[in-house]
Amino acid sequence: MLTSILIYIFFLASAPLFIGVVNKLKSRLTGRTGPSLFQPYYDLRRLLRKETIYATSASIISRIAPVIGFVSLLFAGMILPIGFYKPLISFDGDIILFAYLFGLARFFQILGAMDIGSSFEGMGAAREATFAVFAEPIYFFTLGSLAFIFGCTSMYEIFHSISLNNPAFLVFISVASISVFFLMITETSRMPVDDPNTHLELTMIHEVMILDNSGLDLFLYQYTSYLKILIYATFTSNFFNPFNVQNHYLGFSIYIMIIFILIVNLVWIETMMGRFKLKSIPQYLLFAASIGILNILVYSFFNK
Amino acid sequence: MIVNIFFIGIIIQMAFAIIPLFIKNQKTCSAVSHFGAMAGIIISFSATSAMLLFKPPALVDIYSHAYWGMFNFRFDSLSLFFMILIQLLSIPVLIYSYAYQKPYIATGKSIKLSVSSFILLIASLQLLVVANHAVLFLIFWELMALLSYLNMIFEHEKPEVQKGSFIYFIATHAATFFLFAFFLILHSVTGSYNFSDYHIISDGSALYYTLFVLGFIGFAIKAGFMPFHFWLPRAHPIAPTYLSAYLSGVIIKLGIYGIFRVFEFLNPTDPFLGWAVLVISMFSTIFGVWYALAQRDIKTLLAYSSIENIGIIGIGLGVGLLGLASANQSVIILGFGGALFHTFNHAIFKTQLFIGAGIIYQHTHTRDIERMGGIIHSAKWLALLFLVGSVAISGIPPLNGFVSEFIIYNSFFKTAGNFGNYYPFFMLLMTVGLALAGGLAVAAFTKVNSIMFLGTPREEQKKLFNISKAEYISIGIPALMCVIIGIFPQTVISFIINILQGMPLVASYGRDYSMIARIFPDLMPLTKIFISLFLFAPVIYMLKKFICHGKTRISKAWGCGYQHLTPRMQYTASSYADELNAIPAHILLIKKEATVIEHIFPAKAGFSSSTGDYAEDKIVRPVYERIISFINGVNFLSRNDVRIYIAFILGTIVLYLALAFIWKY
Numbered sequence: 001m002l003t004s005i006l007i008y009i010f011f012l013a014s015a016p017l018f019i020g021v022v023n024k025l026k027s028r029l030t031g032r033t034g035p036s037l038f039q040p041y042y043d044l045r046r047l048l049r050k051e052t053i054y055a056t057s058a059s060i061i062s063r064i065a066p067v068i069g070f071v072s073l074l075f076a077g078m079i080l081p082i083g084f085y086k087p088l089i090s091f092d093g094d095i096i097l098f099a100y101l102f103g104l105a106r107f108f109q110i111l112g113a114m115d116i117g118s119s120f121e122g123m124g125a126a127r128e129a130t131f132a133v134f135a136e137p138i139y140f141f142t143l144g145s146l147a148f149i150f151g152c153t154s155m156y157e158i159f160h161s162i163s164l165n166n167p168a169f170l171v172f173i174s175v176a177s178i179s180v181f182f183l184m185i186t187e188t189s190r191m192p193v194d195d196p197n198t199h200l201e202l203t204m205i206h207e208v209m210i211l212d213n214s215g216l217d218l219f220l221y222q223y224t225s226y227l228k229i230l231i232y233a234t235f236t237s238n239f240f241n242p243f244n245v246q247n248h249y250l251g252f253s254i255y256i257m258i259i260f261i262l263i264v265n266l267v268w269i270e271t272m273m274g275r276f277k278l279k280s281i282p283q284y285l286l287f288a289a290s291i292g293i294l295n296i297l298v299y300s301f302f303n304k
Numbered sequence: 305m306i307v308n309i310f311f312i313g314i315i316i317q318m319a320f321a322i323i324p325l326f327i328k329n330q331k332t333c334s335a336v337s338h339f340g341a342m343a344g345i346i347i348s349f350s351a352t353s354a355m356l357l358f359k360p361p362a363l364v365d366i367y368s369h370a371y372w373g374m375f376n377f378r379f380d381s382l383s384l385f386f387m388i389l390i391q392l393l394s395i396p397v398l399i400y401s402y403a404y405q406k407p408y409i410a411t412g413k414s415i416k417l418s419v420s421s422f423i424l425l426i427a428s429l430q431l432l433v434v435a436n437h438a439v440l441f442l443i444f445w446e447l448m449a450l451l452s453y454l455n456m457i458f459e460h461e462k463p464e465v466q467k468g469s470f471i472y473f474i475a476t477h478a479a480t481f482f483l484f485a486f487f488l489i490l491h492s493v494t495g496s497y498n499f500s501d502y503h504i505i506s507d508g509s510a511l512y513y514t515l516f517v518l519g520f521i522g523f524a525i526k527a528g529f530m531p532f533h534f535w536l537p538r539a540h541p542i543a544p545t546y547l548s549a550y551l552s553g554v555i556i557k558l559g560i561y562g563i564f565r566v567f568e569f570l571n572p573t574d575p576f577l578g579w580a581v582l583v584i585s586m587f588s589t590i591f592g593v594w595y596a597l598a599q600r601d602i603k604t605l606l607a608y609s610s611i612e613n614i615g616i617i618g619i620g621l622g623v624g625l626l627g628l629a630s631a632n633q634s635v636i637i638l639g640f641g642g643a644l645f646h647t648f649n650h651a652i653f654k655t656q657l658f659i660g661a662g663i664i665y666q667h668t669h670t671r672d673i674e675r676m677g678g679i680i681h682s683a684k685w686l687a688l689l690f691l692v693g694s695v696a697i698s699g700i701p702p703l704n705g706f707v708s709e710f711i712i713y714n715s716f717f718k719t720a721g722n723f724g725n726y727y728p729f730f731m732l733l734m735t736v737g738l739a740l741a742g743g744l745a746v747a748a749f750t751k752v753n754s755i756m757f758l759g760t761p762r763e764e765q766k767k768l769f770n771i772s773k774a775e776y777i778s779i780g781i782p783a784l785m786c787v788i789i790g791i792f793p794q795t796v797i798s799f800i801i802n803i804l805q806g807m808p809l810v811a812s813y814g815r816d817y818s819m820i821a822r823i824f825p826d827l828m829p830l831t832k833i834f835i836s837l838f839l840f841a842p843v844i845y846m847l848k849k850f851i852c853h854g855k856t857r858i859s860k861a862w863g864c865g866y867q868h869l870t871p872r873m874q875y876t877a878s879s880y881a882d883e884l885n886a887i888p889a890h891i892l893l894i895k896k897e898a899t900v901i902e903h904i905f906p907a908k909a910g911f912s913s914s915t916g917d918y919a920e921d922k923i924v925r926p927v928y929e930r931i932i933s934f935i936n937g938v939n940f941l942s943r944n945d946v947r948i949y950i951a952f953i954l955g956t957i958v959l960y961l962a963l964a965f966i967w968k969y
Contacts, residue, residue: 057759059757129746
């Protein structure tokens with residue numbers, strides 16, 4: 001229990017570092033020196049010092065939305081197994097709670113954006129709501145199908161049941177991880193779906209939703225988005241964790257390694273690809289969902 | 305004894321529906337009848353809860369009460385469940401109805417008929433669920449339809465009210481026709497009119513399936529399953545809001561009650577029926593919420609959302625049927641238990657949302673959400689209470705909507721795990737479908753909340769928000785229930801286990817309390833997490849406030865270089881939902897009309913969009929028009945000439961004789 005808490009605190013503390021590494025590698029790949037690895041921490045510290053400005057049209061929703069988003073992701077993260085360690089929260093059916101805690105965060109982030117009454121935020125919120133509709137089916141097609149195969153509904157147990165010795169699983173897991181990687185990119189507003197670096201309001205999703213937030217609110221929103229991407233990365237990494245190796249240190253180093261491989265993938269995609277047209281994003285998401293269907297078909301064929 | 309107390313409560317309600325009609329002063333009349341009826345409901349409520357508390361667990365029939373012949377009442381656990389639902393929700397709705405009538409009294413409109421018929425409606429519903437005789441049941445069923453019609457035409461001078469209430473009238477009678485046929489066939493099969501005698505074993509004959517289809521369709525029209533839902537989005541917007549709340553919260557749930565009864569009478573053991581119910585329900589769930597997303601009239605939107613939730617309840621029913629087909633107790637219990645739980649929850653938050661919509665309507669005099677905006681600045685608590693209902697209905701933790709969906713998800717996993725074979729694949733599709741509906745519900749209800757309450761007012765408000773205490777109480781009670789059930793679902797679960805113990809469908813597989821309780825997923829972790837969520841979020845909020853202290857400023861929003869934003873620049877409800885609605889545009893029947901801006905000096909430009917309803921526009925209306933044109937075609941025969949009529953009669957007799965002759969030889 002104590003180690004789980006310590007690991008979780010470490011997890012929370014290293015969330016900005018993930019983005020730091022991504023940005024650093026990305027700059028290196030495009031031939032720039034790039035900001036320091038710890039730049040996200042400096043950004044957060046700067047935001048803490050700044051004053052918080054509310055729009056005249058902002059109501060109490062703007063004030064509570066970042067808090068609710070942060071808290072719900074904090075709890076969602078507790079469900080994830082990190083490395084080999086038992087998560088803080090683990091019970092039958094926690095995969096459903098995990099998906100719906102993201103729903104809670106999204107609900108309030110959308111409301112917080114719409115609270116300003118500006119059409120910029122409206123645009124972002126509408127896109128967020130649209131793409132999120134496809135996100136949950138992808139999640140259930142991957143983790144849900146694993147749950148159906150193993151007959152357990154707790155994330156820790158599901159990931160523990162994966163054995164990489166079975167060739168059917170190998171196919172299954174690799175396809176599922178692609179789906180989940182797509183999901184991660186959509187949910188965290190990374191490159192082919194959303195460009196985290198532009199500040200052109202008309203093309204953004206996440207950045208435009210927090211356009212009118214500042215100071216501590218922006219701090220919470222930014223930290224929540226760092227946390228979100230790390231949660232999704234950990235989630236993807238869990239598909240590859242050889243849980244049957246019962247060594248914590250080995251498990252943790254494997255976890256770090258997989259996260260690093262994910263970062264390299266992310267950076268590679270972001271450097272090589274441009275943003276999709278907004279209209280084609282639903283197709284991209286449906287593709288991710290449909291390979292989820294493929295998944296369970298593959299498995300049922302192998303299982304016979 | 306207890307039964308007598310219950311009937312005394314009913315008689316008190318009826319008395320307070322009739323007696324105040326003789327009071328001249330409308331204000332006193334309304335007060336006396338509302339509060340008298342409430343007292344009656346509290347009396348009968350205490351009687352029903354006492355029956356539930358003191359019942360011997362092994363008895364399915366708790367109390368049977370036959371007066372003479374037809375007046376035959378039976379209090380079994382299923383009727384007690386719906387009874388408690390009716391009584392529990394009547395109280396906030398009655399409080400709201402009292403507040404609703406006040407401004408009308410001030411304008412001098414006569415409200416006596418609608419108050420009296422509304423209270424009679426509540427009383428007749430309570431009798432409906434305990435009626436044990438088919439004819440008595442149909443009498444109360446008709447009373448329910450007629451009394452809600454009488455309420456619906458409250459503002460009968462408006463043409464839209466006349467039209468909508470007429471559609472309701474037709475739909476409810478179509479349902480009754482199916483039920484007439486259903487009960488008549490049941491009578492001819494069993495030779496009895498008593499519900500307690502109906503136990504038909506599935507024999508695979510055509511008659512059996514006819515019975516199932518008749519019963520299911522009859523009650524599905526009332527409940528609002530997807531192809532039969534067309535009356536809901538027509539009737540809800542035009543009904544006075546207290547009735548809309550009651551229609552969506554309670555009356556359509558009686559369709560679910562009926563479907564449970566159909567299952568109980570027919571004991572279906574064919575998995576095909578389970579799959580059929582599942583498919584219809586999944587269809588209602590996804591398209592119900594998609595239609596909801598496309599609406600701009602708040603009450604129509606809520607009506608479509610009711611269709612979605614009826615679909616979710618139906619999914620539970622379908623899973624239960626699959627369990628019955630394989631005689632698997634845990635699947636039956638999770639399916640039916642999930643359906644009952646969601647019925648209970650939906651009744652609570654839908655009542656709350658409709659009351660909220662009604663309060664807003666009375667202050668803004670519009671149901672069009674595109675004309676609202678910024679209401680949170682003038683009515684903060686109303687907005688927050690409405691938000692509670694919206695979060696609950698979207699199935700988002702930590703409120704009650706999540707818990708019942710959680711149980712339904714669990715029923716999928718249980719079905720897949722217990723049955724194996726092809727079940728996991730289809731159950732996975734069900735899971736994904738429910739998740740998709742959840743995402744769409746988030747989109748629909750963020751749209752409602754943000755367009756109505758947030759931002760700045762799109763039109764000048766004619767009247768300041770002045771919400772009375774009665775209105776706050778009526779919306780506050782369900783909101784409180786949402787939160788409490790969300791955190792402590794065990795209370796309702798143990799109530800539902802009590803109900804399941806007494807249901808013959810479940811009880812034949814064992815009715816031990818602890819055995820049933822073990823089948824439900826352990827909800828204690830949810831309670832712990834939700835409590836910590838509720839404790840932790842305010843701590844973070846206070847911490848944020850503390851750090852922010854002295855460092856906050858209020859300023860204008862970013863206007864992209866312009867001076868300021870205008871209310872008309874805000875995102876509208878249609879633009880918010882446009883991207884999602886474009887996907888099934890052919891099913892939502894979205895029509896867009898725009899005048900393009902041309903020339904150097906453009907003329908006045910405009911844009912409008914509207915949505916239809918596939919079932920109504922493409923199925924019901926064409927069939928109806930076919931029938932009308934057929935009747936018009938036959939119409940040429942009717943002449944005002946006695947000789948022609950006599951010739952017709954003669955011709956008919958000759959035809960009959962000829963047919964009889966052919967048949968005989």
